[in-house]
Amino acid sequence: MPQPITSTNDFVVKFANVNGSGSASANLLFARSILRMGAPVATRNIFPSNIQGLPTWYEVRVSAAGHLGRRGGVDLMVAMNPQTWAQDVTSIDPGGYLFYDSTKPMPPSKFRDDITVIGMPLTEICNQAYSDPRQRQLFKNIIYVGALASLLGIDVAAVEQLIGEQYKGKEKLFAPNRDALHLGHDYAAKHLKPIGLRVARAEAVGDRIFIDGNSASALGAVYGGATVAAWYPITPSTSMAEAFQRYCRRFRVDPVTQKNRYAIIQGEDELASIGIVIGAAWNGARAFTCTSGPGISLMQEFLGLAYFAEIPAVVFDVQRAGPSTGMPTRTQQADILAAAYASHGDTKHLLLFPEDPHECFEFGALAFDLADRLQTPVFVMLDLDIGMNEWLTRPFHWDDKRQLDRGKVMTAADLDAGKEFGRYLDVDGDGIPYRTYPGTHPNKGAFFTRGTSRDRYAKYTEDGAAYVDNMQRLLRKFETAKKLVPAAVCTPAKQPTKVGVIYFGSTSAAMHEALAALEDQALHLDALRVRGFPFGPEVSEFIAAHEQVFVVEQNRDAQLRTLLLVEGGIDPAKLVPVLHYDGTPITERFITGAISALLRAAKPLREVAS
């Protein structure tokens, strides 16, 4: 048998559970208790399209160095699901550990001889302690959290404190949870030997917070001044709409009248949802919808109308894998092109690529300013990995002096003062015209909104020259957008290099770790994180400054690469795709492996010689 793995604050624990068994909150408690010990964690849910009964997994990566990407591999498997037993046992790294419910004896053939097996009769303990079947199930989860705390050296007081915060003011719920925790902890302390994996107190978490990207986006929408939300249930974006509802109940109820300063409509479909958003935005409210790939497909016609009619609409796209049920509960970055060029006619849209929940909040709020300023749809491109997993992320910040940028809106006073109003008139040379909200003035500033077929004063025309004139102005507006979307962020290599890498969104965490690992192999890459589309000049400058640029994406067709080629007029040979698209979040191991292999293949002589 290989030496059992020993590691402090640097290992992966994977929980194999049955969907709907109440394990999610127990597993989250486990992760948060490690954070309370001061050690960074990265957690990921792998869940089925199912309500109850199918397998679900939860990975907790403890990383003293603060790596937040998915690592891959398993050091400790908490195998609570008989359905997936064989696959779960197989997935443990040699020298790793298996924790399981040993109530029912299992033949030795079900185990491996290169891992350490830790059996604990969880069912038996529960059956003795509880008579209610529901309690037996729920507290079994808390009992294993207690046992793991003992095995790994997590301070049980920290866990108890978390339970206390969770059930603040609900003593009836707190007491039995606390008791179950200690039941598990005490049993493990008495009967089980400590293992090689340890959680030690550290100071590596700092002031960071632990939150999922969908909640952070919803909070961004609240701070961005959104008042109208329309949505249709779809995994993985539903929890954003729910979070918006939650935060609005908390922050947006008039304290005197108890009336709501928001309107949330569950549409009959995605078409209605985006239609409601467009109607509200046309009428001067900040509005958004949240959806995923299929919703983006359905919204295409409306998105074109919003582009041509120049209506600020904000869309949060929490990306997932393609059609069907099943894989759509897995992550991908596969809607880039569908969003960038959504709809018929010549259209281009603004995209924002948050890397973590902190940026989901930032970009979530910013999206509304950009949409109003540029009078156009703005997409915030999350993915399931950021959207539905809790991430350790920088705390949210808000400057109380910040004002909402409502863009160019002509008021009744402006109109009375004799300012010339032409809805599609480029008065400032930036391609952005003025608009009026309906109902502004008794006899000035009204206009008829259409997709196309009108002149600079919104008067109906089918004249081709007027169409071209308008399309050219829309291009000027898109140029203006380049200065307003968040610029790409460059991380230079430790020494000058002709090799670069471009990445975006949730790939960030794994990419940073991969850059360090590549550096260790003496492979130096300058890295550029793209944060928005249209790309600013810094993106083409970066590409121009390198001989070879890898583009790391979580889709099959290298969609960001295509966008870079098309919009930047770049030689395709220069941009080398590195693609990960099996539905699991991209890992450092994958990126390092792929890039180092490509680099070695490109310069075999020197590498082989060394």
Add this chain to the structure above:
Amino acid sequence: MTYLAKPKLHHPALPKNELGFTRRDYEGAVSTLCAGCGHDSISAAIVQACFELALPPHRIAKLSGIGCSSKTPTYFLGVSHGFNSVHGRMPSVLTGANLANRDLIYLGVSGDGDSASIGLGQFAHVLRRGVNMVYIVENNGVYGLTKGQFSATSDKGSKSKRGVQNLDAPIDLVGMALQLGATFVARSFSGDKEQLVPVIMAALRHHGAAFIDVISPCVAFNNHLGSTKSFDYVREHNDAVNRLDVIEGRAEITAEYAPGTLENVVQHDGSVLRLRKIHADYDAHDRLGAMAYLQERQAAGEIVTGLLYVDPEAHDLHDHIETVETPLNALGEAELIPGSAALQKLNASLR
């Protein structure tokens, strides 16, 4: 249609309403529809209704989908904001607009292709949500702009201009509106201005989802023998259950009416709908009765018109979701942004 611009000079003796506006102030651009199109009569009725109610034109938002009917908002209320949206999707755009500013009057204009085919889903859902609006379908049973295909409201057995018989069962938008919970449901005929104008006025005064199905013959493609949406057919089969007057405040009843033939309905805003009953036993507050009566008459080949159902105490979407009285588009930073202190507190709860 005409290519001549409308004269800008008004006759000095044109009557003015309470706001000092003449009827001309409610007009729009010159219509580009076919001469004699029923839709133009509906536009004229909308102009008349808004004039008579003395509505400030700029406080009305007019929204439409795509099609002949959806072109008409250009031809009335020229100083109102208008929105020619996407085929069949006017209801969602109107819903959003209404959510943003509850203080404007929303007029949705659609056609039978727009509402009964591609937009049937949105038609249904906007009514069941109770959006405060007037939703007019200019119903001609045919696709005009694409040259004469049957629409989903064409009656089974109705003949197209080329003599082809429609074999599909028709969608009855009025029956659906009743079933879906619209709180004001009427049907009228573009050729009957006396009936249509007061119906539109009453709908404009209604707080809630008001739906009006207006049979509006298409002179180009659906006004021939064998069509059930022709001027002649509708005139011959029009079964009006009542006539309506809209009175601002309680006016005295001066004319003599037979007992049981007159009913005053006081709406939410105090306006009075005076129903002159033609069918003494037709009850415009009985949703189920209305549905049964409509089905029965439809089976007999009749077209029931009039104010078919009204709930004067109706609630709208804003009532349901309890939004603040101030329009959402008028809320500023102070009302919308929780601020940094709240965010710090939230941060603390996430550690």
